[in-house]
Amino acid sequence: MACLAGNFQIRTSFDYAFISDEAYFEILCTCTIMEKYCECQGSFCRNFEFQEASQQVQFGSIFTNGGYIFRKNSKGIYYDGHERADVIEYRKKWANRMMGCKTKMARFSENDEVTMPQLSTDEKAMWLVEGENPIRKKGPGMSLMISEFKCACHGTMSNGAWSSREVFHPGADRDGYWTSAHMLKQLESNAIPLFEVIHPGCKAVFVFDQSTNHKAYSQNALIANKITLGDKEVEEDDLCTLRDTTFVRDGEEQVQSMYYEKDEWFTKKSGQWVTKKVKYVKGVRTILEERGMWLEKDPYNPTSQPDFMSQKTALHEAVEVSGHIFELYPKFHCECNWIERYWGSAKREVRLQCDYTYNSLDKNIHTFLDNAGKLSNVRNYYNRSWRYIEAYSQDMNVKEAHDSVKQIHFK
Numbered sequence: 001m002a003c004l005a006g007n008f009q010i011r012t013s014f015d016y017a018f019i020s021d022e023a024y025f026e027i028l029c030t031c032t033i034m035e036k037y038c039e040c041q042g043s044f045c046r047n048f049e050f051q052e053a054s055q056q057v058q059f060g061s062i063f064t065n066g067g068y069i070f071r072k073n074s075k076g077i078y079y080d081g082h083e084r085a086d087v088i089e090y091r092k093k094w095a096n097r098m099m100g101c102k103t104k105m106a107r108f109s110e111n112d113e114v115t116m117p118q119l120s121t122d123e124k125a126m127w128l129v130e131g132e133n134p135i136r137k138k139g140p141g142m143s144l145m146i147s148e149f150k151c152a153c154h155g156t157m158s159n160g161a162w163s164s165r166e167v168f169h170p171g172a173d174r175d176g177y178w179t180s181a182h183m184l185k186q187l188e189s190n191a192i193p194l195f196e197v198i199h200p201g202c203k204a205v206f207v208f209d210q211s212t213n214h215k216a217y218s219q220n221a222l223i224a225n226k227i228t229l230g231d232k233e234v235e236e237d238d239l240c241t242l243r244d245t246t247f248v249r250d251g252e253e254q255v256q257s258m259y260y261e262k263d264e265w266f267t268k269k270s271g272q273w274v275t276k277k278v279k280y281v282k283g284v285r286t287i288l289e290e291r292g293m294w295l296e297k298d299p300y301n302p303t304s305q306p307d308f309m310s311q312k313t314a315l316h317e318a319v320e321v322s323g324h325i326f327e328l329y330p331k332f333h334c335e336c337n338w339i340e341r342y343w344g345s346a347k348r349e350v351r352l353q354c355d356y357t358y359n360s361l362d363k364n365i366h367t368f369l370d371n372a373g374k375l376s377n378v379r380n381y382y383n384r385s386w387r388y389i390e391a392y393s394q395d396m397n398v399k400e401a402h403d404s405v406k407q408i409h410f411k
């Protein structure tokens with residue numbers, strides 16, 4: 001592959017929505033796509049490396065029209081893209097799981113006819129809800145971030161003043177910065193209960209992209225990198241917590257706490273000896289010794305233990321606790337995520353309608369988003385993404401999936 005002096009960089013998958021599917025897939029088939037973590041913007045960037053300079057020129061106008069930059073390649077960690085073996089494997093299994101869910105969901109035709117699923121009497125209807133990262137900060141000026149859950153039947157979910165859309169004002173002296181804790185709070189106290197109110201008796205499939213915020217663990221999750229080899233005294237200001245767990249020894253399930261207390265002797269200033277309870281967090285050695293699995297020469301890593309291995313992320317736990325289904329989109333496959341099309345359309349609406357002052361943006365943001373998210377648009381985005389999912393469930397590669405979706409589109 002010829003190494004070019006520069007490459008195109010696209011920040012986060014939502015920007016992709018500015019490029020038509022057709023153009024995007026021509027690009028996919030023409031160049032190598034890399035993703036790298038960009039420290040300056042705190043997000044993943046998508047890089048396109050063209051094999052020939054002429055291809056770069058060919059697609060250059062698409063990118064520049066979308067407001068992208070052409071810049072020198074900077075050092076960073078690169079990952080292979082959508083053709084990585086683990087991505088293909090996940091994509092196939094995931095698409096099949098999603099197709100299984102689809103049989104229990106409503107369908108929306110192009111002229112807005114809704115076909116309800118054929119369900120057996122003991123099954124409840126199922127709807128798809130998507131969660132997505134907020135729009136990230138783009139320039140040095142003030143910005144707004146939106147975090148929203150959408151379904152194809154309602155668009156933005158709402159009930160009175162209650163809405164599945166959250167507008168966040170990022171900045172040190174404003175709302176702070178959007179973190180995994182904000183995402184979890186929005187899911188638990190807003191999206192899930194709101195979904196249940198407006199879709200009574202239904203089960204949701206909450207689908208998230210694989211961003212860092214979506215993959216965070218809850219504060220007391222069983223994560224091996226919180227643990228040291230030996231036991232450690234718990235400081236009073238130590239926020240790290242580990243939940244109780246269970247393990248099986250000699251065929252019996254046993255509860256294991258990650259903490260213990262013991263009495264220790266201290267001398268007071270007066271010279272008097274007193275005992276005080278000191279709390280310890282167990283180290284790897286103690287945890288494994290209690291399970292009868294500590295080997296002096298070849299110690300086990302606790303991550304190979306079933307309770308550590310099955311630890312789910314905070315969002316995953318919150319969705320499952322409420323009785324709904326949790327899914328993660330495959331990496332590098334924003335075409336499967338219909339909310340990306342909504343973000344792209346919203347961004348376009350803002351650029352067309354906004355007078356580029358912050359006050360105007362703040363005042364009109366809901367109008368811009370509502371225009372982009374009209375129900376007919378949303379169902380169009382939804383149906384298009386499903387066509388890709390269906391293609392991947394049939395083991396197609398990116399090019400074949402694109403050709404198949406294009407055929408359906410022009411029928």
Ligand SMILES: [Zn+2]
Binds near residue numbers: 152153199
């Ligand atoms: Zn709905």
